[in-house]
Amino acid sequence: MPSFKDLLAKHGKDYDKIISELTKDTIDDRKTEEYIDEYKGKRERRSKSVGKRENKIIGEGTDKKIVEVAKLVFNFPKKIVRTAVAFCVGGDMVVSSGGDADDAFNLFKTTWEKKLKMKNNIKKFVRTVMIETKAALLFYPITEGEEDDKVMGLRVSLLDSESGEFYPHFDKYKDMDAFTRRYKTKNEDDKDVTVVEVYTAEQITTFTKESGDYQMTAKKNLFGKIPVVYAEQSQPEWEDIVTLMDAFEMRLSRLADSNDYFAEPLLKLFGEVESLPGKDKVGKMVKFKMEKNLSGDGKVSHGDAEYLTWDQMPDSTKLELEQLWNGIFSMTSTPDLSFDNVKGIGANLSGIALKMMFLDALLKAQENQETFGEAIQRMVSVVIAGIGYWESKYKKDLEEADIEVKHNDPIPDDLKEWLESLGQAKADGVMSLETIIDNNPLAKDKKKELESIRKEQQSNASREGDTIIGSQE
Structure with missing residues (x-):
């Protein structure tokens, strides 16, 4: 693909052609609105969708009567997406650093967790991609405080179908060299204005059209890189089971019609x-x-x-519904966590056994991390670039801090089993005290916990003459 600079050089002031080339979707047959409708419960995407069942006509002429048929909808898409998001990014978010720049890292962590609220924004981002098949997070600088005392900060916005159109542009190496956003707004006279924003690493170019031709303005990109994180997938998260879903809802709707007819003796x-x-x-x-x-x-x-009376539904119908239900959950790696399924889980089930029960969902989450793990690391890079602009003294430290963001899986750990394992590792002498504290889920402040333990050991040693375990002396 030609770069944005090449497009400007090629088309000059013919902004319509430039915008036309920048606003081409990466997937030709993307049906975002249909995906959203199906996620919300509408069933008309396919010829065999239950929403396309035709009502029955009984009688003729003046005696003709229309009987509405059942159109029962089970919202499998919402269940599948909710579970996939939870296993992908629903666990505890861990922000870590491989460097020693404590002040810079603390600033990043505060900005990431409290200012930008990235845990929630990442979940929204992943959910939108799984439903609409694409989404983006746009980071932008803000100015706070009085005019004479400006303090730069960062904010982030989710770009989805409701916020307008958006398109990535890739160079010949498949790297994103431009990102285009198109939306409508109102001017001071309450008239529609079309706005097209093009983000590159060097500048932000804005095209506006109130009437007639586009007008172009440009300003420097303070981040020094495209302040957008984009992700997409080829189809909505539930696409693999749409035929099973249609068959299940259609069969259940027909069964409901039969019950309405035969249930009363x-x-x-x-x-x-x-x-x-x-x-x-x-x-x-x-x-x-x-x-x-x-x-x-x-x-x-x-x-x-x-x-x-109709004593019972045919066994073949019952078997079909059960097989469709199981197929929908298994083909999407979605655990069926209904009450009837989980009530028999024993209280003594080990943590490893519990994880094995959810292995399929965990494997799917690892596969999703191929897309979203890379996107999250790019979010880290963009936030570091933003902080480095308005807090330049931390720029070098942040770039060298090797900051990483990961999400644990949402399955609760067996705390007793974990602590017993740590205790056994300490007793066998195969793990240092520092490592044990780092892996202790009850230790919120690792350094303070380590200091407290050493003080207790020193106190005990002074009374009993014992060697201090874990001492640096």
Whole structure:
């Protein structure tokens, strides 16, 4: 692809052609609105979707009657996406540094966790990609304080289908060399204005159109790199099971129609009825006429009544629904955590056994990290660039700090089992005290915890004459 600079050189002031080349989607047949509708419960994307069931017409002419059929929807897409997001980025977020620049790292961590609230923004970002198949996070500088005392800060916005159009542009090496955002806003006269923003590492170019042609303005990009993190996937998270979902919802809807028809028992009457009970009568009974047999033998005959009921659904239908249900969950690596499934889990189940139960979901989360892990590291890079601009004294330290952000899996750890393992490692002499404290989930402040332990050891040693374990002396 030609770079943004090449496009400017090629088309000059023909801004419409430049914008046209920059606003080409990376996937030709992306149906974002249909994905969103299906996620929210609409079922009309495919010919066999339950939302396309036609109502039944009974009778003809003036006696014609339209009977609405059932269109039952199970929101599998929302369940699948919710679980996938939880296993991918729903666990504890760990921000770590491989360097010694404590002040710079603390500034980054405060900005990342408290100012930008990145834990929530990352979850929104991942969720949007899984639903709409693409999303972006736009980082931008802000000015706080009075005019004479400006302090630069950072903010972040999620770009999705509601915020307008957005398109990445890649060079011949598949690296993003430009990012374009197009949206509509209002001017002072409350008239529509089309705005196109093009972000490159060097500058931010803005095209605006109120009436007539686009007008172009440009300003320096303070980050020194494109302040956008973009991610996409080829299809929504639930696309692999749409045929199973359609079959399940269609079969269940037909079953509901059958239940509506057969659930109430029918009274079959044999012979001539003399009287029927009213619906409010207590102690109901049906009275039949008694007739003497014509043979003259003195015997009498009478009618009879019995209920016509549908005892149970066919076993084949029950089996089909069960197989479709299991297939939907297994094909998307989504654990079925319904109450009936988890109520039998024993309290003594080990942490390793529990993780093995969710191994399929954990493997899927690792696969998703191929996309989102790289995106998160780019977020770190952009935030470091932003902080380095308005806090330049920390720029070098931040660049050398080797900052990393990871998310633990959301499965709760077996705390007792973990502490026993740490205690055994200490007793066997295969792990240092510092490493044990670092891996102790109950130790919130690692350094303070280590100091407290050593003080207790020194106190005990002074009384008992013991050697201080873990001492640096």
